[in-house]
Amino acid sequence: MTDHNDRHHGDEHDRPLSGPALRVKALESLLVEKGLVDRKTLDELIDTYETKVGPRNGARVVARAWVDPAYKQRLLADGRAAIAEFGFFGYGEDMVVLENTPKVRNLVVCTLCSCYPWSVLGLPPVWYKSAPYRARAVIDPRGVLKELGGEIPDDVEVRVWDSTAELRYLVLPERPAGTESWSEEQLAEIVTRDAMIGVVQVTVPAGSRR
Ligand code: FE
Numbered sequence: 015m016t017d018h019n020d021r022h023h024g025d026e027h028d029r030p031l032s033g034p035a036l037r038v039k040a041l042e043s044l045l046v047e048k049g050l051v052d053r054k055t056l057d058e059l060i061d062t063y064e065t066k067v068g069p070r071n072g073a074r075v076v077a078r079a080w081v082d083p084a085y086k087q088r089l090l091a092d093g094r095a096a097i098a099e100f101g102f103f104g105y106g107e108d109m110v111v112l113e114n115t116p117k118v119r120n121l122v123v124c125t126l127c128s129c130y131p132w133s134v135l136g137l138p139p140v141w142y143k144s145a146p147y148r149a150r151a152v153i154d155p156r157g158v159l160k161e162l163g164g165e166i167p168d169d170v171e172v173r174v175w176d177s178t179a180e181l182r183y184l185v186l187p188e189r190p191a192g193t194e195s196w197s198e199e200q201l202a203e204i205v206t207r208d209a210m211i212g213v214v215q216v217t218v219p220a221g222s223r224r
Contacts, residue, residue, distance in 0.1 A: 068136010
């Protein structure tokens with residue numbers, strides 16, 4: 015546990031900041047004070063990596079798995095190696111890909127801090143690092159899923175996966191109905207970050223029927 019905490023990766027926590035996080039904060043304050051960077055620009059940059067650039071990697075992996083059964087097999091057997099086929103690498107942490115099915119929903123959390131599959135999803139969203147999510151994902155996963163994406167039928171099993179510094183998880187969501195004729199690129203466009211964390215399912219956005 016100490017090992018895990020010591021090896022988190024510089025995100026904000028609801029406890030005193032670690033050495034590196036303190037240094038980052040101090041550096042940010044100094045750069046803002048000197049007028050070298052603007053906090054709003056920084057926030058926009060972070061938002062870009064949280065919601066746009068980062069999760070696009072994972073979306074490409076998911077779309078490939080949907081159209082290529084052999085790739086999907088490799089991905090489920092050895093997530094790290096199959097993801098590396100795209101040139102996406104972590105820092106040596108293992109990656110396990112969890113397949114959602116009509117009978118199983120997977121939900122990813124880091125109960126201790128903020129471990130996240132950043133090689134495929136980028137920076138974690140603020141809510142992922144928040145104490146309420148970290149606690150509730152374990153205590154009441156069905157409640158969390160209901161709030162974010164709708165009720166989970168009783169006959170669907172919900173599995174919660176607690177990430178660590180050594181082991182990260184990526185959810186392989188179900189391919190939505192009605193996308194049978196879509197290309198891999200079209201499919202990648204609709205795969206969202208939240209679906210790959212497991213809090214929602216992938217849906218076909220209104221107006222994007224092909
Ligand atoms: Fe963590």
